[in-house]
Amino acid sequence: MGGVRIGVLAPLSRPGWVEAGQQLLGGMELAAREINAAGGVDGRPVELLVRDTAADPQRAAAAVTELAGLGVTALAGEFHSVVARAAAAQADRLGVPFLCSSAVLDALTDGPTDAVARLAPAQSHGWRVYADFLLAAGHRRIAVATQRGTYWESGARILRERLAAHGGSVVELDPADVPGALAASGASAVLLLTGFPEPAVPLVRAVRADRRLADVLIGAPAGQPEFAEWAALLGAAGAGVPFLRYLPRRLDPLGARVADALREHLGGEPSFVAFEGWDTVTVLAATAGSGAVDWSAVRVAGSRGPIRFERVPGIGVWQWAWAPVQVVDRDPADPARLRVLHGG
Numbered sequence: 001m002g003g004v005r006i007g008v009l010a011p012l013s014r015p016g017w018v019e020a021g022q023q024l025l026g027g028m029e030l031a032a033r034e035i036n037a038a039g040g041v042d043g044r045p046v047e048l049l050v051r052d053t054a055a056d057p058q059r060a061a062a063a064v065t066e067l068a069g070l071g072v073t074a075l076a077g078e079f080h081s082v083v084a085r086a087a088a089a090q091a092d093r094l095g096v097p098f099l100c101s102s103a104v105l106d107a108l109t110d111g112p113t114d115a116v117a118r119l120a121p122a123q124s125h126g127w128r129v130y131a132d133f134l135l136a137a138g139h140r141r142i143a144v145a146t147q148r149g150t151y152w153e154s155g156a157r158i159l160r161e162r163l164a165a166h167g168g169s170v171v172e173l174d175p176a177d178v179p180g181a182l183a184a185s186g187a188s189a190v191l192l193l194t195g196f197p198e199p200a201v202p203l204v205r206a207v208r209a210d211r212r213l214a215d216v217l218i219g220a221p222a223g224q225p226e227f228a229e230w231a232a233l234l235g236a237a238g239a240g241v242p243f244l245r246y247l248p249r250r251l252d253p254l255g256a257r258v259a260d261a262l263r264e265h266l267g268g269e270p271s272f273v274a275f276e277g278w279d280t281v282t283v284l285a286a287t288a289g290s291g292a293v294d295w296s297a298v299r300v301a302g303s304r305g306p307i308r309f310e311r312v313p314g315i316g317v318w319q320w321a322w323a324p325v326q327v328v329d330r331d332p333a334d335p336a337r338l339r340v341l342h343g344g
Contacts, residue, residue: 003047004040004288006032006281007067007096009060009077009087016055017196019227020079020273023266024101025050027277028076030258030265035281041288046281053078057086064090064098073288074099076280079273081105081123081151088116088317097293100317101280102273105151109316117295117309117318119276119283123151124158124314126244126325129344130221131162133242133327134189136342139217140168143187145175145194145203152193155221159191175199179210189217196224201233208237219243226271226328231335239332242341246272248304248324249343258303275303276323283307 008028011021032046040046049072051063060083064075074097078084084103091098092113100108100116104123109116134142142163146152160170173181175194182190190207194200200220207213220243224230230238251259258278262270279302286300287293295309295318309318327342 003045004285005047005049005070005072006284007064007070007072007075008048008050009053009063009075009083010050011055011079011083012050012052013054015195016053016083017079019229020102020271021052023227023271023273024077024079024277026266027262027270027274027279028281029277030261030274031278031281031285033265034261035285041285044288046285046288048281053080053083053087055080055083057083060084060087061090063087064094064096068094068096072096074284074293076284077101077277078103081108082149084108085150088113091115097284097287099280099284101276105154106315112311112316114295114318116316117293117298117320119279119307119320119323121246121322121325122312122315122319123154125322126246126344127155127158127221128162129325129342130219130242130244130327131159131168132344133342134219135163135166135168137217139189141185141187142168142170143173143182143185143190144170145173145178145182145190145192147175147194147199151222155193159221175203178203179207179213182207182216183210183212187216189219191219191221192224193222197229197233200224201230204234204237204241217242223272225330226273228268231330236332236335239330239335242327242329245326245328245338246304246323247275247326249326249340251303252305254301255303255305278303279307 053060079102081103092115100118106122300307312319325344331337
């Protein structure tokens with residue numbers, strides 16, 4: 001009898017967000033190693049068949065087809081929302097179970113499907129929490145430096161609707177016009193709805209260097225400051241930039257053990273994406289012996305809390321509702337330390 005083969009999709013080369021892909025894969029590798037050390041799934045080892053998506057939707061769809069042909073039990077992973085959407089569509093067409101680890105775009109599929117489930121909270125949930133943080137901190141007029149693209153435009157819409165419902169407003173800026181347009185906007189905060197490291201890093205430097213903007217909060221809801229590369233490129237300038245992170249305020253004993261093991265496996269501090277990777281493989285291993293996956297029957301102790309999937313209005317996939325959500329920043333007094341500012 002062969003192993004339990006899981007096809008893994010992750011951005012492991014540019015223009016993908018490589019560090020996120022490495023963290024995602026690292027969490028999956030650790031979970032597979034632990035499962036195999038404990039005897040595997042009914043004596044069968046978990047095998048990860050890894051494919052680099054490089055943030056390319058067509059490449060991801062082709063990888064899904066290839067992995068399905070290799071007889072994988074399920075597909076797992078992906079960080080970039082538009083890429084995960086392409087993978088989910090192809091998995092749905094081929095009838096291969098796909099557990100999306102990290103992509104948050106609400107419309108992960110065009111319609112309801114039983115083939116796809118997701119661990120990450122939907123963008124409409126997490127970004128509303130971020131909007132609530134801004135409102136609680138007294139920000140009513142927000143500027144967003146927005147690149148074109150489904151994910152960024154969706155995020156801007158969620159923020160605009162949430163702020164408008166509470167008397168706030170959002171002004172959109174072309175990233176090329178910052179900081180001049182920001183100074184003229186009257187906004188008390190600017191959010192970077194942009195790729196990383198370009199143009200996010202130059203934008204942070206430009207805003208920090210402009211005396212007119214000394215009191216303007218810089219935010220990055222997509223989570224760019226979570227990763228070590230942000231701190232390495234920006235240093236102290238990258239501190240005090242609130243972002244979304246999908247971890248609880250306190251890890252339970254299982255989560256604390258996983259955190260220690262991830263730290264050792266990765267050789268550094270794990271991001272929330274590494275926990276998503278660990279949870280993904282743990283869930284798929286728990287369902288591997290049951291034939292077709294019945295997402296509604298999943299009950300798994302995850303590193304961030306009990307995991308079960310349900311149908312959420314407006315979302316076509318089976319959804320963990322919800323992974324814990326925090327708004328966090330890097331402490332200006334010690335940029336290596338993360339501070340929890342808000343939870344939702």
